[in-house]
Amino acid sequence: MPSSTVENYLKAIYLLEDERGGGAGAWISMGDLAGRMRVVPGTATSMVKSLHREKWLDYRPRTGVALTERGRRGALKVLRKHRILEMFLVRVLDLDWTEVHEEAELLEHGLTDKLVDRMDAFLGYPEVDPHGDPIPGPGGAIKERTTRTLDQVEEGQILEIAQILKQDGPFLDFLQDQGLVPGTRLVVRERQPLADVVEVEISPGENRSLGGSVAARIRVKPAP
Amino acid sequence: MPSSTVENYLKAIYLLEDERGGGAGAWISMGDLAGRMRVVPGTATSMVKSLHREKWLDYRPRTGVALTERGRRGALKVLRKHRILEMFLVRVLDLDWTEVHEEAELLEHGLTDKLVDRMDAFLGYPEVDPHGDPIPGPGGAIKERTTRTLDQVEEGQILEIAQILKQDGPFLDFLQDQGLVPGTRLVVRERQPLADVVEVEISPGENRSLGGSVAARIRVKPAP
DNA sequence: TATCTAATTTTGAGGTTTCAAAATACGCCC
């Protein structure tokens, strides 16, 4: 049984790999891992060595790490717990979608497999959590993404926000305040690559300007 | 913020004091504490010293420990989380009352105050958990017991099971199997102090014989 | 090629929680 620290490292590495586009050759650097885990680099190195010993990941000194199949399964198990918890907190206890990430972070390590499965059934087997993140199945199966980030779509199409790729509370509060939440319909009105700005219309006459770094954290799909 | 280990020690000491009748002069011995925490005695001693340093408890070498007011508050906070979780798991996720203790044990340390309060409201502010244990209020207030243990009531009265003073899975399964669960009506038919046996009738003609140690773990109140 | 820089690894250390086993103290019995 991995400790919660181990679970958190696996999760962090999985998500970093995922953000990198997931290609198999994507080694995660110690610096990035340490940054994500909020520890000093030396801590990441020594922790990674121990994770390597237990075969959670491959480790190439001075290059980085990549999860093994075992590590991937471990990460997906935690992610499943995390995302089902988020869904549960929003749907059952009526928490705001902007605040559930932190609560789920605390609870996920104490949740047994049996209990997640119950919650999953109770919720009717949702496919995504309140941020639009896909929920892995009991065996770790996870849906491939078909969405694109808001900085990569052409102008004119009618789109719907599918996923927010960031769990930062204040950032999510800001988005909610701007009316940019999962499910929101929008049209890209103007892209200004040189200014690194995208302008979207969320209702007739209501426009929002977003910088590239923000647009890259919003995934959209064609509106149904 | 106390670690989960600290929380578990506080809880164990509180419950041991409670079982002792709660008199202020009831010092808990290292042996009993170590037994309850399933650690060797030396571990209890060194842990207790550190809890003493942080003012969770009073410690008299070779005598034992007693919670300070601060320690008591800490213990009641955990107990509140534990018992509300149990209630929630039974009522919302339909787990069996005999199996929720272990799950709550794992989840309680990650539950924030905010979330317990939400769950409490969602449940309609229950006074007792599925085992009949009283649920401390947000400020730590806890109802005094008015019930008696089954080995101490006179024959003849119509009673109702109010509380089971043990969280052991197999034991609870046994009780459930015997039809002895919180809420069950019964009448004490015969007490045989010398044989250390109590005989109760749970429905016309349906009797159960219980040894003193088991009867002492079942609290009853007059049936309404 | 020599040097500089930035990232990484190593080293030494500390906090928390645990164990095994040796040392010590307490209360009881004679």
Added chain:
DNA sequence: GGGCGTATTTTGAAACCTCAAAATTAGATA
């Protein structure tokens, strides 16, 4: 009061996770 048995405490060690700071390495620069 001396000795005995049991409970408790002490000691030394280990696992896990972390930091600070020094040493090393790879790669870029000159």
